[in-house]
Amino acid sequence: MAEEIGDRAQHLLKVLVESYIRSGQPVGSRALARDSGLDVSAATVRNAMADLEELGMVSSPHTSAGRVPTNRGYRMFVDSLLTVKPLSEREIITLSGQLGVDGSNQELATSVSDYLAGMTEMAGMVMIPRTAKRSSLRHIEFMPLSGRRILAILVINEKDVQNTVIKVDRQYTSAELQQAANFLNNELAGHELFDVRHRILKELRETKDGMEQMMHQAISMAEQLFVKPESEADSDDFVLSGQTRLMGFDELSNIEKLRGLFEAFNEKQQILQLLDRCLDGDGVQIFIGEESGYGVLDECSMVTSSYQVDGEVLGILGVIGPTRMAYERVIPIVDITAKMVSAALAQSK
Amino acid sequence: MAEEIGDRAQHLLKVLVESYIRSGQPVGSRALARDSGLDVSAATVRNAMADLEELGMVSSPHTSAGRVPTNRGYRMFVDSLLTVKPLSEREIITLSGQLGVDGSNQELATSVSDYLAGMTEMAGMVMIPRTAKRSSLRHIEFMPLSGRRILAILVINEKDVQNTVIKVDRQYTSAELQQAANFLNNELAGHELFDVRHRILKELRETKDGMEQMMHQAISMAEQLFVKPESEADSDDFVLSGQTRLMGFDELSNIEKLRGLFEAFNEKQQILQLLDRCLDGDGVQIFIGEESGYGVLDECSMVTSSYQVDGEVLGILGVIGPTRMAYERVIPIVDITAKMVSAALAQSK
C-alpha cells in the first residue's frame, strides 16, 4: 500500500505545506504548479496530488477546494522536507540578555517561557521535574504546628524552597524538632535527592534496634518527606505562558475546542504526562495534532526540547501552537533556547 | 430628568430582568404582561417600557425586538428589587464539608474558590492580602547563597511560608547568619507583621551608634524583608478557578472579548485593584458590567464579599460571571461562603 513517494511528489508536498502555512488557504493545483519552481502543468500536479491523497498526506476539505496537508503530511514535512532557518544574531542576543542567572528556578522558568511565547507568538512552556536528578538537599528545618503536625521546610539546590506539612504520632517540642533537624542535616545535607532517598531507606532497614529513639523519629519524618513524593509522581513544576495568544488563531476559533484546551492547561496533568514522554528524546521533538493521544490537542502541535547539564536531562521546554505553524522558525527558536538555558544552568552551577 | 419610577414600572422591571436572566431573550410586551401577574394589557406595558427606556433602565437591541435590561437596569434590580433565595440546607452542608481547616491558607483559598466556581457554574476567586493585618511572624531563617545574596525564609502564622532572596553588602557565614536570625527571632517573632514593620523602623532610627555591628546588619536585612514589600503594594495572593466555565456563556462567545478577559486574569493586577476597592465595603458587593471601569469586564459582573475575623477584614472572595447571571442564587452563595470561611478561620485561630 504505502508506496514510495517520488522526488517530485515530495517536493510538491513541501511547497504545498509551506504555502498552506503561509496563507491558511487550501492550495490548488494551478497555484502549486506555479510556485513549485518545477516546469510542469497543473494537470501533472493534480496527478501527484491524487497520489499524495491516496497516501494520506493531503486531503481536500471538499470537492472543489485545493489540498490541505493532513497530520501525516505535516509529519513527513517536518521529518524530512523541512529546511530550517537559523536564528538571526539579534534574536540570539535578545535571548541571552533575558536569561538572568540569579533568581530561583521558578523565575528562570517563567522568563524563559515568556521569551518563547513572545518570540513565537504562541504559548510557551517550561517544565522542571521536581525530582530533577541533579538536585541536592541543602537544608532541613522543622517547625511544630498545632495538633501533631509539623511544618517541614526543605532548601534544595541554591535557591529553591519547598514546604510540606507532615503528620506525626505525637506532639514534639521545638527543641526536639531542632535536634531531629540537626541530625538529618548532618546525615543528609549536601547529598543529591536520589541519594537521600536511598540513605533513608537504608537507615530504616538497619535501625530496627539499638538506635536512639530520637533518630528513629527523625528518620521516619524524613521518610515522609522524601520517599512518598516519589510514588506520587505528580506535580512537577510547570510554567505556561502566553496561552491567550492561542485565542488569536482561526483554527482555534471554535469555543468548544478552546475550552477543552484551556481546561487541559489548568489540569496540567495531561500536558505533563505528554512532556514526560519527551524526557528521553534528544534534541527537538514535535507532536503534531492528536498524535499525542489527547483529543484536545487536535489542531495543535507542540515543539519541545530538553535542556540539560553535563549530558543529564534537567527538564523540558517548548511551545504550543496551531498545527499550522511556521516550523522552520519555531524549531530553531526552541532548539537554541534549550541550549542557552542548558548553558546558563551549567554556568550557575 | 430622572423622574420617579412608579411602583408598577418597578415591578415590571423586576419581572423583565428575571425573565431575561432566565431565557437570555429580549422580553416583549405581550409576554411581560402575561408574566407580570398584573392585570394589564400589553399596550400598557408598552407605555411603561417607553418610560423605563427613557430612564435608561432597558433598551431594545433593535426596533422589533423586546426589551433587555441595561447595566443601570441591573443595578436597580440588584439594589432594590431582588428577592434573594436562601440556600438549601444541603448546599450549606456541602460547603462546610469542603472547608478543611488544615492545610495552608493557599490550600484553603483554592478549595473555597473551587467551591464557588462549582456552585455557581462560573469563575470563583479568593484573595488573601499578603499583608493581612492579623498575620504574625513566626520564625525567620537565613541561608547563604553565592555572591552576596541571602535566602530568607519567613514562616508566617501557622503554616504559611514565604521566601525571598535579599542582597547584602558582603558575604556572610552560616554562623553569622544564624546569629542574626536568632537576634531577629528574639526581637520579632510572635508579633504581628504590622508591628514588626514598626519595630524595625524604630530600631533603625535608634541604633545609629553604640550598637553591635551584627545587630545592625540583622536589622538592615529585616528591613529588606518587611519594609520594602509594603511600598510595592503588588501581588497579594490570589486564586482564581473555573475560568474556563466562562467560555460556555453565549454573551462571551466573542473571542476577542474572551481573550481580553483571560489576559486580565493572567495579569491579575487589574482584578486585584478592583478587589482592593471591596476591602472597605461590608457584606456582599456587586460590580455590574464596566461599572468597574475595566472595559474587559464589559459583559461581566462580579459578586464579592469580604471575609473577616473579629471584625477585621482578612480578604475578599467572590465570583465572576456574565452580567446575565442568577443573582438571587449567586448572592446568597457568596454571602454564606464568606461567613463560613470567616467562621472557619476564627476557629482555627
Added chain:
DNA sequence: TTTAGCACTCGCAATCTTAGAGTGCTAAAC
C-alpha cells in the same frame, strides 16, 4: 508520462423572500 481540454462539483456570497415578533401611535373606552 505528460499535457490540454472539458464537463462537473462544490462552496461562498449576494440577493430576495417570507414569517414572526414587537413596536409606536392614535383614537376610543373606562
Added chain:
DNA sequence: GTTTAGCACTCTAAGATTGCGAGTGCTAAA
C-alpha cells in the same frame, strides 16, 4: 387622566435562489 384595542410599520432570522469562481477528475492526444 389612564388604559386599551387596533393597525401600520419595522426589523430580524431563516430559507431559498442564483451566479461565480475555483478546482477537480477524466479522457484523449502528444
